Amino acid sequence: MKIKSWLFPLTLLAGVILHSTFAKVELPGAGFSTFGSGAVRAEVVQILEEGEVNMGGHTQKYQAARVKILEGQYQGVPMEIDYGKRQVRSDDYDLTVGDKVMVSISKTPENVVNAYFVDYVRSTPMLWLAVVFALAIILISRWKGVGALLSMAFSLYVIVAYIIPQILIGEDPLRVSIIGSAVLLGVTLYLTYGWTLKTHAAVISMVVVLMLTGALSAFFVVFAKLNGTGDESVMFLVQLTETPINMRGLLLGGMLIGALGVLDDLVTTQASAVFELHHANPNLGFRALYNSAMRIGQDHVAATVNTLVLAYAGASLPMLLLFSLARGDYGSLINYALVAEEIVRIVAPTPDDPLITLVMPDKPNGCLVAIAPGIIEIAAEAILHHIQPTRIAILTHTNLRRYAEPLHSAFTQRGVPAHLMTLPSGEQMKSLRVAERLYAQLLEAGCDRGSLLVIVGGGVLGDLGGFVAATYMRGILYVQVPTTLLAQVDSSVGGKVGVDLPQGKNLVGTFHQPVMTLIDPETLDTLPLRHWRNGFAEMLKYGAALQIGLWRRLQMIVEAKLISPRRVHREAALWTLPIARCIALKAQIASEDERDLSGRRAVLNFGHTVGHAIEAALGYRDWLHGEAIAAGMVAEAEIGRILGITLPEVADELRETIAQAGLPTQLPAGVDADTLLAHMRHDKKRAGDALSIVLLEAIGNARLVPNIPTEAIREALTRCATS
Ligand SMILES: NC(=O)c1ccc[n+]([C@@H]2O[C@H](COP(=O)([O-])OP(=O)(O)OC[C@H]3O[C@@H](n4cnc5c(N)ncnc54)[C@H](O)[C@@H]3O)[C@@H](O)[C@H]2O)c1
Ligand SMILES: [Zn+2]
Structure with missing residues (x-):
């Protein structure tokens, strides 16, 4: 397809506008030295010596050579370097006369100047590689190839001239990445595929998917408690720059940009497939077209997943090696945020490091949900860390005193008056009569509007106690400590509270979010088997209705x-x-x-x-x-x-x-x-x-x-x- 002739000027214009916006950025902390900034180019003029040395138990070749410095303060000065005498050689390429190398030059306090080999200069071969690459692309794809090359250059430009500087001056990395990615993909798609309906479709789907990816990664980064500091180079960055950089945002931004390449591929080929299908049979109805496209899409996604895994394994080979080296001690490795981030894996939490989920994080009545085995032992501390109630009432069943009583004494020990209320088990407890009895007990215990209700029990106590908390003195704060599987996966989160009427279940109630829900899977140890299955049914529901990954795990x-x-x-x-x-x-x-x-x-x-x-x-x-x-x-x-x-x-x-x-x-x-x-x-x-x-x-x-x-x-x- 021929690229529209006006597309080039248009892109040029866009480039100029973008440049004038992007180029104003003044980078902070400029002047600190990073890798390579002190090195200069030099040319090997003579090999002085060759031999073998023993380096940490293994022998390696070394060379000493005379070089001519090609730039900087010492330009034209001949100096001597050695390669492999004092450093471990990572390769066995020998220096030959005429090679261009990078050397770093330093002056000792006694004014002796020394030069050290840093690396080969690779720009010439890299340039040739680039030329061959570009020629091959143009030969195969003609005009489309030119467009693709231009768009590649543009991508690099956006990343280097916009995304990186903006992040460095302290802008929100996630926002910068989203804006950058949208501009980048929009322009490159049009450049590569031309101004057609198909490209419009691809661009629109891409923007939607981009936003979805952003939201999903944001959710999982929070869910997996990744904070973006697991990467060594990120820690290095923190030490080097003066502007505070939002590390979590940086991680998210990186994920987004990483997703871009895949997105580009998926979205354009998918759009192409739809148009080709339509072209092949214009009478195909919407439904049939959609179904065929979906089938292609499914294969495509499956293939892409493979590609991703391979690309990922390739990119993180050192990390995978680290894993194999740890032989048997994966546990300690997994504890490093570094590794956690690499494989986006959620480590099994401990009470002081629980899995955290937020319900309505942006609202004042939002709820914090923490899940960890043994968390009930530190529940009092965790609660009082968040809330300073005047008094605490604990509602539980008689058979659950073993969980509620330690909590009761922990509160008292911390100087907060606590009062234990117990009820027998059974759905019939979820009644207005029982609620009324609880109001009376709360009054008698001296609970006021600043008091807190802590519920230790299953869904029945959660619904009943939540309803009492919602209505007592027009509403007091409450905490859920669910002890049945059903309550842990369902009723303790969401804020639906209520009681039954003789005419039917849950007929009176309201919405009242707990301030905290503390989920301790260890309390399920005493739960009867039938109630395990009861909760398991709800879990299967989540998997079947919402998440295939969860479903497979449950299966x-x-x-x-x-x-x-x-x-x-x-x-x-x-x-x-x-x-x-x-x-x-x-x-x-x-x-x-x-x-x-x-x-x-x-x-x-x-x-x-x-x-x-x-x-x-x-x-x-x-x-x-x-x-x-x-x-x-x-x-x-x-x-x-x-x-x-x-x-x-x-x-x-x-x-x-x-x-x-x-x-x-x-x-x-x-x-x-x-x-x-x-x-x-x-x-x-x-x-x-x-x-x-x-x-x-x-x-x-x-x-x-x-x-x-x-x-x-x-x-x-x-x-x-x-x-
Ligand atoms: N609010 C919501 O969103 C929501 C959602 C689903 C269900 N519900 C309500 O939840 C109620 C059912 O909840 P449930 O299934 O948890 O029943 P439940 O609260 O009656 O508990 C079941 C039984 O297990 C016992 N038990 C609880 N924890 C135990 C433990 N750790 N060890 C030993 N025994 C333990 C209880 O004493 C009780 O006998 C229903 O009233 C339903 O309407 C509410
Ligand atoms: Zn249910």
Whole structure:
């Protein structure tokens, strides 16, 4: 395709404008010496001596040579250098007469001038390489090649003239990288592919993906607690520059720019594919076009992942070597932020170094969620570090005193009056009557508006206690210390609190975010197996509906029989990360849609439309919530299968994993399709008329589908009835 003739002047103009904006930057701390700044070029004129020396146990060749200095203060002066006598040679290229080398020259206090070999001058061969490279490109791609070369030069220009100086003067690296990348990719795409509809499409998708990448990396950098100081050269930078540079931003910026190359490739070839498909068959409808393009895209993404891994392994070969050298002592290596950053891996947290997630980080009522085995032992300290309450009331169950009592004494020891309130277990505690009793106890204990409620228990106490905290004296602060798996992955985050009425569950309530949620997987040690499975069902829901990576991890847990119909492995180390993943997903969604208004939270309800109907049909007896939604997920996947939204193999995979975990995959005996449909309709009366249900498009990808035909639901439920 011919490049439009006006594109060059336009780019030139853009370049001039950009240059005048970028070039004004005055770099700070200019004048400090960095690598190579003190070296000068010299030419080898004579080899004086050659031989072998013993360097730290191995022999290497050395040479001494006379050189002529080509520039600087000593220009024209002949000097002697040696190569390999005092330094380890990393290669075995010999110096020959005529070679250009870099030497550094120093003067001792006695005014003796010495020259040292630094490196070969590679500019000439590199230049030749560049010329050959450019010629090859132009030969193969003609005009497109010229455009590509120009855009390569432009990329370098943007990075060197804009991104780097702006970061060095202390601008936010993430912002600078985003702006730089957008300008860079925009211009280079147009230069390379011309001013066509296809390029517009590519540019638009690129900007969207760029923003997404930014958001995702930001999330994971915070989630993995990467602070950008794991890289040696970054630490070097900190010491050299006077302006404070936002290290986390720098890390993010680097990730973004790193993603650019891949993006460019993916986006343009994908756009190309769509246009070619359309060209080959202009009658192809939107849906068919989209589906074909998606299939190409899937292969493309898969191939790209491979490319990335290879490129990455190539770039970090020294790091991989370091790993192999550590043989058996990976643990200590993993502790270095350096390595953590390299492989973006979350290390198993300790109580003083927990995994942290924030709910609504930008709002005053945001909540800090910390997850670590053993964190309950330092809970009092952590809480009082954040909040200075007048008094503390702790709400727990009688059977959980072992967790609540140490907390009670820790508060008292730290001089804060604390009061322990215990209730028996059971859903029936979630009532206005019990809430009223708790208000009375709080009053009696002298709790005022500055007091804090700490809840140590499962979802029942979380909902009840949260409701009491939301309403007592128009609302006091509260902290969740969830002790069931269900509460740790779900109910302790999000701020939905409430009680039941005799007419139904959760009919009275509000939103009240805890100030902190402290999750200690070690407290699950005493949790009965059935309640483990109960929470595990919600975990499977997160994976199936939102994140394939989590789903695969949970599948591995099931396949390794770490949770099975008869037992569960309770090692906290095994569960910490999956719990953290679930909570991060919940936190993210709750942050986006605190009051459950935008429908964003709806995807969390996968399995719940049918699940709630099962619970209601059983009168909230016999089956636990997680068991009902396990069967609910299977039934809803079946609805998706009937409607052609869920692939049969996806529905089967879901059922299989749920069954292996010991959770029900069929409706309870004696509950028929029509009873469930009636309950579903009754449930929906609150939201509107037609039934909308969250259906799986793929593992990790669920969507709220409106107006589901009743027939499809009835058919699916009938298929799921107990055989
Ligand atoms: N607010 C929300 O967003 C939300 C979300 C999901 C569920 N919920 C609510 O959560 C409630 C269910 O919560 P749940 O499943 O945690 O039930 P639960 O709170 O009743 O706890 C289950 C049982 O486990 C016991 N237990 C708790 N921790 C233990 C431990 N560490 N060791 C031994 N035993 C322990 C309890 O005494 C109880 O008998 C329901 O009322 C539901 O409506 C709320
Ligand atoms: Zn649920």
